[in-house]
Amino acid sequence: MDKNKKKKAAKKFDFTEVYPNQPLIEVVCEVRFPADMTIECRKDLFYAKIKNKYSEILVPQVQMGKAMPLEAYRFEKKDRSAGVMLAINKFSFYEKKYEGHEKFITEFIRLASFLGEKYSISKIDRLGWRYINLVPFTREDGTVPLHRFLTVSLSVPNNISKKFENISIVFISKVAEGSITTKIESVMREDRQQEALVLDFDFAMTENLNFSKLRDSVKIAHKHTRTLFETLITDQYRQYLKGETL
Amino acid sequence: MNLLQIDQSYELINKRIQDVPDNYERSATKEITAAEIDVRPSLNYLANKMPAWTFHCQDKVLYSTLPVDVNIRREEMFYFAESEKLKIFVIGETYDEAMRAFAEQLLYFYEHYKRLTPDKVTGEAERLKRIYSTHFKEEDYV
Numbered sequence: 001m002d003k004n005k006k007k008k009a010a011k012k013f014d015f016t017e018v019y020p021n022q023p024l025i026e027v028v029c030e031v032r033f034p035a036d037m038t039i040e041c042r043k044d045l046f047y048a049k050i051k052n053k054y055s056e057i058l059v060p061q062v063q064m065g066k067a068m069p070l071e072a073y074r075f076e077k078k079d080r081s082a083g084v085m086l087a088i089n090k091f092s093f094y095e096k097k098y099e100g101h102e103k104f105i106t107e108f109i110r111l112a113s114f115l116g117e118k119y120s121i122s123k124i125d126r127l128g129w130r131y132i133n134l135v136p137f138t139r140e141d142g143t144v145p146l147h148r149f150l151t152v153s154l155s156v157p158n159n160i161s162k163k164f165e166n167i168s169i170v171f172i173s174k175v176a177e178g179s180i181t182t183k184i185e186s187v188m189r190e191d192r193q194q195e196a197l198v199l200d201f202d203f204a205m206t207e208n209l210n211f212s213k214l215r216d217s218v219k220i221a222h223k224h225t226r227t228l229f230e231t232l233i234t235d236q237y238r239q240y241l242k243g244e245t246l
Numbered sequence: 247m248n249l250l251q252i253d254q255s256y257e258l259i260n261k262r263i264q265d266v267p268d269n270y271e272r273s274a275t276k277e278i279t280a281a282e283i284d285v286r287p288s289l290n291y292l293a294n295k296m297p298a299w300t301f302h303c304q305d306k307v308l309y310s311t312l313p314v315d316v317n318i319r320r321e322e323m324f325y326f327a328e329s330e331k332l333k334i335f336v337i338g339e340t341y342d343e344a345m346r347a348f349a350e351q352l353l354y355f356y357e358h359y360k361r362l363t364p365d366k367v368t369g370e371a372e373r374l375k376r377i378y379s380t381h382f383k384e385e386d387y388v
Contacts, residue, residue: 136296
């Protein structure tokens, strides 16, 4: 993303704004660290610290070819609106009812602090922040009206139609502090009753990470992901997100 | 919408996604944050709000300058599509049928309020006439 685009995007939105019509279905932040055997043996230490809020225990299912210690246990809220995943080499916090990044980061840091407290984790290998959006749409002239929602345009030769019946794009871009995986895909509900665009943005950083400076890194990750989202959506879709509708 | 065509297209996407030789792995999906979170289960989720800008009805298309916030819900066997601001409430046996009925109602009200002269409207009707004349534009569907 060039600097001018970033500046323009920054003017159009406020990082603290939570859109009334936001399309987020899940927000997740994850840290990966060198495997710690204590986690495998004593997940109860972590659970004891969070069980008043994340009481539901979901154990990973055994799957062929997968190593069980690398599969995460989930501890979720009773209403399933948020939860924590923990395995020997990774920890993540996710929310389905997102109330803004400040609350999210505060909770993530609170939960992550238990890792440092109960296990000897001081090094981080990777930090990721992921926004998963589901944008329902109705077709226009039988095609996906991508131009209504996204500023992305696919450059194709003149003899190839730009009237896309379906879309599935994944690209990974290098940015100053890491990389962003962007996934745009048209999907249909299993009962074939509603179509939507999946906008899945995943920012990852693997350098200059330190457990004691986790909050700063998470803020950077959020900034990149949010900026990408704001740069990718059209003004008319932003109008809808802000509730400027008929 | 031609459902058959779309179904085939979605099947084609899935086929293409799986179409990677065994001794290769997909580099674009190798390192994902919290890969356990799969979007697929969410596809049972029915969004209850949807923006729409164009409405096709018979040989006409209505374009809106602002997104129309269509509320959609499913109750037992029926889909309800509604807009409180535009005072449209319709029902359909399928999602598409409800959306089609929504477009028909929208066009009906658009034409109805277009015909009414300003001295014939007051209160809520005045508000709706203003909305339809300010924000909607009609074109023949080619």
